[in-house]
Amino acid sequence: MMVHSRKAVIEVADARVSFGAVKALDGATLAIMPGECVGLVGHNGAGKSTIVSVINGGLTPHEGTLSGDGEPLARYGVNAARAMGVRCVFQELSLCPNLTVAENTRLMHRRIGGFGWRSRACAVIEESLDAVFPGHRIAGDRTVGELSIAERQMVEIAMAFSDAGVAPRLVILDEPTSSLDASLAEQMLAHVRRFVAAGGAVILISHILGEILSTADRIVVMKDGRIVADRPADAFSENSLVETMGSVVRQEGARGRSQDFSGAPPVLEWTGGGLPFRARRGEVVGLAGLAGHGQTAMLMRLHAANSSDWLPRRDPAVTFVAGDRRLNGVFELWSILRNFSIASLGDLSRLGLVRSDREGVRGADWRKRIEIRTPDMENRILSLSGGNQQKVLFARALATRAPVVLMDDPMRGVDVGTKQEVYEIVRQEAAGGRTFVWYSTEMEEVCLCDRVYVFREGAIVAELAGDAVSEDNILAASFERGAA
Amino acid sequence: MIRRSPADFIRLLIPALSLAVLLAAVFWLQPRAMSYVGINLLFNLAVPIALATVAQMFIMAVNDLDLSMGTFVSFVACVTATFLRDAPLVGVVILAGSVLVYAALGVVIHLRNLPSIVVTLGMSFVWAGLAVLLLPAPGGQAPDWVRALMTMKPPLVPIAIVAAVVIAVVAHVIVMRLSLGVLIRGVGGNERSVERAGWSIVAARAAAYGLAGLFAVLAGIALVGLTTSADANIALRYTLLSIAGVILGGGEFIGGRISPVGAVIGALTLTLAGSFLSFLRISPDWQIGAQGAILILVLALRLVFNRVEKRGHGR
Amino acid sequence: AAMPVSALADTSGKKIALSNNYAGNSWRQAMLESWEKVTGEAVKAGVVAAADAFTTAENQATEQAAQIQNMILQGYDAIVINAASPTALNGAIKEACDAGITVVSFDGIATEPCAWRIAVDFKEMGRSQIEFLSGKLADGGNLLEIRGLAGVFVDDEISGGIHAGVEQFPQFKVAGSVHGDWAQDVAQKAVAGILPSLPEIVGVVTQGGDGYGAAQAIAAVGRPMPVIVMGNREDELKWWKEQKDANGYETMSVSIAPGVSTLAFWVAQQILDGKDVKKDLVVPFLRIDQDNLEANLETTPAGGVANVEYSQDDALQVIEAAN
Amino acid sequence: MNALVRLFSRPWIWSWGAAFVIWFATIMVTGGASTLGLTQAALTFAAFSIIVGLGQMFVITLGPGNIDLSVPATMTLAGTVALKFMNVENGMILPGLAVAVLIGVAVGIGNYALIKALRIPPIIATLSMSFIVQSAAIWTNRGLRIKPPSFLADFTTSATLGVPNLALVALALSLLSWLVLEKTVYGRWISAIGQSMPAARMAGIPVDGVRFITYVFCAVLAALAGYLLACFSGGAALNMGSEYLLMSIAVVVIGGTAVAGGDSNVPGIWGASLFMFLVVSMLNTYGLGAGIRLIMTGLIIISVILLAGGRKPGAR
Numbered sequence A: 001m002m003v004h005s006r007k008a009v010i011e012v013a014d015a016r017v018s019f020g021a022v023k024a025l026d027g028a029t030l031a032i033m034p035g036e037c038v039g040l041v042g043h044n045g046a047g048k049s050t051i052v053s054v055i056n057g058g059l060t061p062h063e064g065t066l067s068g069d070g071e072p073l074a075r076y077g078v079n080a081a082r083a084m085g086v087r088c089v090f091q092e093l094s095l096c097p098n099l100t101v102a103e104n105t106r107l108m109h110r111r112i113g114g115f116g117w118r119s120r121a122c123a124v125i126e127e128s129l130d131a132v133f134p135g136h137r138i139a140g141d142r143t144v145g146e147l148s149i150a151e152r153q154m155v156e157i158a159m160a161f162s163d164a165g166v167a168p169r170l171v172i173l174d175e176p177t178s179s180l181d182a183s184l185a186e187q188m189l190a191h192v193r194r195f196v197a198a199g200g201a202v203i204l205i206s207h208i209l210g211e212i213l214s215t216a217d218r219i220v221v222m223k224d225g226r227i228v229a230d231r232p233a234d235a236f237s238e239n240s241l242v243e244t245m246g247s248v249v250r251q252e253g254a255r256g257r258s259q260d261f262s263g264a265p266p267v268l269e270w271t272g273g274g275l276p277f278r279a280r281r282g283e284v285v286g287l288a289g290l291a292g293h294g295q296t297a298m299l300m301r302l303h304a305a306n307s308s309d310w311l312p313r314r315d316p317a318v319t320f321v322a323g324d325r326r327l328n329g330v331f332e333l334w335s336i337l338r339n340f341s342i343a344s345l346g347d348l349s350r351l352g353l354v355r356s357d358r359e360g361v362r363g364a365d366w367r368k369r370i371e372i373r374t375p376d377m378e379n380r381i382l383s384l385s386g387g388n389q390q391k392v393l394f395a396r397a398l399a400t401r402a403p404v405v406l407m408d409d410p411m412r413g414v415d416v417g418t419k420q421e422v423y424e425i426v427r428q429e430a431a432g433g434r435t436f437v438w439y440s441t442e443m444e445e446v447c448l449c450d451r452v453y454v455f456r457e458g459a460i461v462a463e464l465a466g467d468a469v470s471e472d473n474i475l476a477a478s479f480e481r482g483a484a
Numbered sequence B: 001m002i003r004r005s006p007a008d009f010i011r012l013l014i015p016a017l018s019l020a021v022l023l024a025a026v027f028w029l030q031p032r033a034m035s036y037v038g039i040n041l042l043f044n045l046a047v048p049i050a051l052a053t054v055a056q057m058f059i060m061a062v063n064d065l066d067l068s069m070g071t072f073v074s075f076v077a078c079v080t081a082t083f084l085r086d087a088p089l090v091g092v093v094i095l096a097g098s099v100l101v102y103a104a105l106g107v108v109i110h111l112r113n114l115p116s117i118v119v120t121l122g123m124s125f126v127w128a129g130l131a132v133l134l135l136p137a138p139g140g141q142a143p144d145w146v147r148a149l150m151t152m153k154p155p156l157v158p159i160a161i162v163a164a165v166v167i168a169v170v171a172h173v174i175v176m177r178l179s180l181g182v183l184i185r186g187v188g189g190n191e192r193s194v195e196r197a198g199w200s201i202v203a204a205r206a207a208a209y210g211l212a213g214l215f216a217v218l219a220g221i222a223l224v225g226l227t228t229s230a231d232a233n234i235a236l237r238y239t240l241l242s243i244a245g246v247i248l249g250g251g252e253f254i255g256g257r258i259s260p261v262g263a264v265i266g267a268l269t270l271t272l273a274g275s276f277l278s279f280l281r282i283s284p285d286w287q288i289g290a291q292g293a294i295l296i297l298v299l300a301l302r303l304v305f306n307r308v309e310k311r312g313h314g315r
Numbered sequence C: 001a002a003m004p005v006s007a008l009a010d011t012s013g014k015k016i017a018l019s020n021n022y023a024g025n026s027w028r029q030a031m032l033e034s035w036e037k038v039t040g041e042a043v044k045a046g047v048v049a050a051a052d053a054f055t056t057a058e059n060q061a062t063e064q065a066a067q068i069q070n071m072i073l074q075g076y077d078a079i080v081i082n083a084a085s086p087t088a089l090n091g092a093i094k095e096a097c098d099a100g101i102t103v104v105s106f107d108g109i110a111t112e113p114c115a116w117r118i119a120v121d122f123k124e125m126g127r128s129q130i131e132f133l134s135g136k137l138a139d140g141g142n143l144l145e146i147r148g149l150a151g152v153f154v155d156d157e158i159s160g161g162i163h164a165g166v167e168q169f170p171q172f173k174v175a176g177s178v179h180g181d182w183a184q185d186v187a188q189k190a191v192a193g194i195l196p197s198l199p200e201i202v203g204v205v206t207q208g209g210d211g212y213g214a215a216q217a218i219a220a221v222g223r224p225m226p227v228i229v230m231g232n233r234e235d236e237l238k239w240w241k242e243q244k245d246a247n248g249y250e251t252m253s254v255s256i257a258p259g260v261s262t263l264a265f266w267v268a269q270q271i272l273d274g275k276d277v278k279k280d281l282v283v284p285f286l287r288i289d290q291d292n293l294e295a296n297l298e299t300t301p302a303g304g305v306a307n308v309e310y311s312q313d314d315a316l317q318v319i320e321a322a323n
Numbered sequence D: 001m002n003a004l005v006r007l008f009s010r011p012w013i014w015s016w017g018a019a020f021v022i023w024f025a026t027i028m029v030t031g032g033a034s035t036l037g038l039t040q041a042a043l044t045f046a047a048f049s050i051i052v053g054l055g056q057m058f059v060i061t062l063g064p065g066n067i068d069l070s071v072p073a074t075m076t077l078a079g080t081v082a083l084k085f086m087n088v089e090n091g092m093i094l095p096g097l098a099v100a101v102l103i104g105v106a107v108g109i110g111n112y113a114l115i116k117a118l119r120i121p122p123i124i125a126t127l128s129m130s131f132i133v134q135s136a137a138i139w140t141n142r143g144l145r146i147k148p149p150s151f152l153a154d155f156t157t158s159a160t161l162g163v164p165n166l167a168l169v170a171l172a173l174s175l176l177s178w179l180v181l182e183k184t185v186y187g188r189w190i191s192a193i194g195q196s197m198p199a200a201r202m203a204g205i206p207v208d209g210v211r212f213i214t215y216v217f218c219a220v221l222a223a224l225a226g227y228l229l230a231c232f233s234g235g236a237a238l239n240m241g242s243e244y245l246l247m248s249i250a251v252v253v254i255g256g257t258a259v260a261g262g263d264s265n266v267p268g269i270w271g272a273s274l275f276m277f278l279v280v281s282m283l284n285t286y287g288l289g290a291g292i293r294l295i296m297t298g299l300i301i302i303s304v305i306l307l308a309g310g311r312k313p314g315a316r
Ligand SMILES: Nc1ncnc2c1ncn2[C@@H]1O[C@H](COP(=O)(O)OP(=O)(O)OP(=O)(O)O)[C@@H](O)[C@H]1O
Pocket: A019, A022, A023, A024, A025, A042, A043, A044, A045, A046, A047, A048, A049, A050, A051, A091, A383, A384, A385, A386, A387, A413, A415
């Protein structure tokens, strides 16, 4: 490759950032060349988002230097970064839901000002959407709040690649595919390749290693704020990547068990449009299909139908693990312990009074059981990394006596090691008689389920069981009569 | 022109329909109101309320709430009836200064991360105190030009309607058409991402508060133009009226979801609701309660329409 | 079939409205009741066609202005107003006059020249309190003043009268002044708050409605009871009576009778009838002294206020007196 | 040192500090002679704000937008109806109390019905409700002032061991509220709902039930305050609650409860209530006019929030 003869778009040298005692970046050095896609991987809390913030100008490193095109950048900030053509798709959705797509574009591109900005902004974003996601059907005058999560993510990605005066030179994608289904993700990755081929630079962060391996030219592995490996992509296999990240790979044969549940009593049933839904005791039921086709709505319906908004229940019928932690998962003001215990207070109280001794014991138990990495359960929940917060949500759900656990794509942004731990827990609990209803956007997870319902346009269109649960069958069902 | 999305349309349709229904009811009860003079009498006191509602809307756009709106408009009314008439220059300086105070409040609230409710609660005492100092007893007199403006008799359409339309259009242009409006709503919708796009949130908040101050000043001036004089308690009701107006007009407390045209319609609806009750001749004991009932009724209407809309959209 | 009550033009087809801005205390309730009682009889007798009372939801000049504008639309021939502000309704009143409507204001009067005013001399109401105290307490001393609602016309007037009185009788000094908002509980709270830091108080001058609250607050801290000028609420008079019986306590009561609304009604009716009436009329305030306390207390309903209702003849007298 | 830092990170410390400074400035005018009188008066009158403030605090803890504006009207209705019902008879004290509580329950049910069934934002729903309740108060007794039963009148105006009985009632209610908020499942639930309603729902909390109870509780406390206030001031008046609209909100937020919900603070309400009473007393004592007094009150409120503000919500 001839890219090395050119100067780096952005180079971070020996950057250090700490948040209190946490060293988020501990001497990281990273240079991004034009015309390359750098894959950035690492466990939760490794410092990926932090180094992105540094490159993006949102965070000034406490030590270390930044240079662009070979020149040291003295007064670097968000606006300077944007002027240099650095664009970023953040991990969490960062559009204004109350504005239209065009208005969001206006906010992102300071240059689209002046009279008639509306039509210009509309043209800019629609052009970019057409380029990245052909056949997207998102109009510029739609309000973002009305879009599905996947559509919002598409808009954000298109926004980063759009050109309104300053052409994008370096696009940073921090877990861009977390809400996209496979086909949309592929469209995006294809665009990344085109963009890179045309001389642009991309940083791609993802916990889905397949994406990284297939798209990146070079892979940078981070661990505890340091860069521990920086090699061409061909030098890695999925296993070696996981090893470098520091997680132990637990080799699993597909589902491990292939049981017949037809004799088990059904614990949850629902009939709406399409095929009826049924879950039996001890079963792990998967909800699959393209993202945003009614799986989450189904989970919400199941939850609403089996819990009361008016009266407390001593024996909850269902419990829920949220995927969108910020929105319907964590209680931000609270400690880890309180976040953990909130769903099982009925068991931890007498005469309405919470027994804090029992609460503490139960918390310590679960902390050990699923390895929540914290020195003290009394610490605030936000002091945990995202993956660990997710584990707390799992513990919250599993600590209840509810026989059914509803899971709404709970592995979003959870690192490989943690995922394996959680899979193990799910397997154990299911063996103990718990039922899991599991919506996931990741095929690998869907394939762990005993039985899978495939959704299309808000209804169940196919039921796959046993060996029929395979990527091909699910995709076929998702796209039947569709584009594929 | 870009067509607005259906949600925005419904957002406006509901308040507009409530207003239309109420107006029809009023005309039916009191056919005399269906005239140039009648319409003006029905709506002229809605003009300052509409201005105050738009002012409150700017604050609500950035997820804050102004509990001092009423006392501030009263204060402005006192200034208008005294300084603005007797020493126009001083009057203008005071009013401009108070708009700056509003902008400064926005800055302080943002920088110190304070709850706007408490700060404006405190400010409501301050404005009330200043008003009492200015006019210990009701009095003063409206400047002639203000009086002339508010009692103008344009051909065909009464001044109240002209003013309401002008306010709605100006507010719409600022909030929906100008980049500044997008920025302000963006702060309400997702402050962090606006910040990451390189905008100054402090400036945006200051602008929102400053605009609120400006419209509130106009509300005070318009009010004095109608009443001819002022007192320290003249507009206390505007705090709750302006909030109710924004909500009736389809706005929301958080998330930067506001509608300027809706806010003006909301203010007109609230004013009209009072007249409607007056025409109904309810027993004096229950006249106050009926105002509550009508507020509930209008908002319940919103629910019905929302349901209909959901059914239309539901898949 | 109605009796001919008037020798002049007939008002039996006329409609009169009462515009009231506040109904939240017993005085206003008594005012509304008097109106209902007297006008109800008048309507029955066919003197006027209608006499409707309207109250705004909140005590605000802006709401009352809207209410008056609605009355214009409803086609009333006369509007009787207890105004929330002497000037802030002038715009609406002017509109009414322009529409040919007779406007009569009372209690809370309006300064718009086209309206009639039935005024109480609030200044004198304040001044006479000090005059009374000077007769009782020759040596003078410290006074506590309880004011009404800040920024309201009546409050300013009465307080002005009190201070004029203190100038006239310099042996008195206003040692403290609080706003009781014409409400028992607010007055009680304000007095309790300032009392500990006041020197000995010989008298409390009030604006009515707050005397009992002051008495309660003073009794609570066990101070010697000063001479508290009372208003016309029954609890004030009753407390006075109890004290009088127990220890010969002496004071006076000044107030404006809520029934003045009926006087305004008759005046409006007379104007509609074509009578030539001066724009400014004065009614005496209601004064109760040591000797007529019992008589007044007897006619005051339990929990209500001392009141006087007026007849058409009373109105004629007042009109004559002004001419 | 560390303890001092911890102390200053307590949200309620600022309202207590402000109350103390003002108390001191007021008694200094008389060289300390007014200490006992002022303290007793402050405790007595703060009691009412504390009682309504507690209820308002529960509602505000439910999260942004939750507020009860029907407090003043509820106080008025409960006071007037209860006094009329008791009709100056000592034997009727408890039934009268029950009537007041029932009125609170009814208003609370009405409030939440509007909020839930008609989806009206709480601020407007409770405002509309307050109009209706106020009308009901006018309709039931037309402003007649009926005296409280003598026993109640004595109880509310006297003191036990130098502490006003009303302050003791407020203390008991505060302790109860504190216990409920800090120690019970219900307290956890309120706080959870205040932080995130969707999250609370997904965690299996009976969200509607909890919010409903909270609105009812707030209305009941308002009714109780109205009952006590009517007895204390020798009869109910139709406008007796009006002062407590802004007051109930002010004491909650000055006291350090998060306006954004989820975080409540009982001791702060005491500090703030004493503070609000003492500010007026101080400015009256210094003989300042109404204008200056209002301005000072406002500036002091803003200073307190400026000093206390900007803090991060403490870990719990
Ligand atoms: N604002 C902050 N305050 C305190 N600590 C922070 C902050 N931001 C990041 N950290 C800490 O810095 C470390 C690195 O975080 P970072 O977000 O960069 O991780 P990451 O690699 O992006 O993880 P993930 O895969 O979960 O996204 C973490 O331990 C995190 O707890």
